Amino acid sequence: MTKFPLDLASQVILVNVTLTGPVRLHNIYLILDTGATFTMISPEILLRIGLDPTKSEKRRTICTASGIEYVPFLTVPSIKAIGAERKNIEVCAHTLPPNIPARGLLGLNFLRHFNIPLNFLDNHIGTTCKEIN
Numbered sequence: 001m002t003k004f005p006l007d008l009a010s011q012v013i014l015v016n017v018t019l020t021g022p023v024r025l026h027n028i029y030l031i032l033d034t035g036a037t038f039t040m041i042s043p044e045i046l047l048r049i050g051l052d053p054t055k056s057e058k059r060r061t062i063c064t065a066s067g068i069e070y071v072p073f074l075t076v077p078s079i080k081a082i083g084a085e086r087k088n089i090e091v092c093a094h095t096l097p098p099n100i101p102a103r104g105l106l107g108l109n110f111l112r113h114f115n116i117p118l119n120f121l122d123n124h125i126g127t128t129c130k131e132i133n
Contacts, residue, residue: 018081036105039090044095
C-alpha cells in the first residue's frame with residue numbers, strides 16, 4: 001500500500017489533489033471533509049484549469065460554516081487524490097476564508113465512491129482506495 005503522510009498540525013486533513021480541466025492540470029491542497037456533501041473549489045482555481053464559474057447555468061444553495069450561499073456548480077473532467085480518481089465530477093465554486101490552508105474541500109461526492117483507509121496512529125492515509133459501485 002502506498003502511504004501519504006497526514007499533516008495534522010493544521011487541525012484538518014490536507015490532501016494533495018490534481019485537477020484536470022479543459023485547458024490544463026493544476027495541483028492544489030483540499031481539506032478532506034466527510035461533512036461536506038459536495039467538493040468545493042475556489043473559483044480562481046477553476047478559472048486556471050479552464051472552467052468559468054460566472055458562466056455556469058447550474059446554481060444551488062449550499063450551507064457553509066459562514067451561512068447559506070447560492071453558488072455555481074461545474075463539472076471538472078478529472079479529480080485525482082490519494083490514489084483515487086473520479087471523472088466528470090460536479091463541484092461547487094466557492095472560496096474558503098483566507099486563514100484556511102487549502103483551496104477548497106474534498107467532499108462526499110468524491111469520497112463516497114472509495115474505501116479510504118485513514119491511519120491516525122501511524123500518521124498516514126493509504127491508497128488502497130477501492131472503488132465502490
